[in-house]
Amino acid sequence: MSTEDITAGHLQELRRGTVVLACLIRLRTPDYGYALLESLNGLGITVDANTLYPLLRRLEKQALLTSEWNTDEARPRKFYRTSPDGERLAEALTADWHLIDAALARLTTGDES
Incomplete structure (x- = not known):
């Protein structure tokens, strides 16, 4: 396995959770x-x-998103919105994100106190 493949795999893993948070926000x-x-x-x-589309369906099934069809246009579209449960999760994930970001900043600057 090449260095590029290893890097790509780790980047994908790092981004996976951030996509959920980004969608909720x-x-x-x-x-x-x-x-x-x-x-x-x-x-x-x-x-x-x-x-993205399977993720949206999963978040909707978990009641973190709600959806409704807009049939006013020529082509019907399914609109998604963050639910109250999704908002609570987004707040919790964002708070944890800030803690992790601060910890990584301390690690990268060598200030581990």
Whole structure:
């Protein structure tokens, strides 16, 4: 296995949890899947459609997202929104994210106190 493959695997693992948090935060404003995909990628949170759509279905099944169909346009679209449970999870994950970020900052600067 090459160094590039190993690095790519670890980067994928690092990003996996951040995509959940990013979706919960971004979907505080309702949006449909493709717009969410474009928005996240535009922000530098790289996610593939084959990863995002199953994730949205899983988060909805876990009651962390709600959804509704918009049939006002020529092509119906499913809009997702962060649920109250999803908001609580986003707050908890964000708080932990800040703790981890601060700890890593201390490690990288050598200030482990």
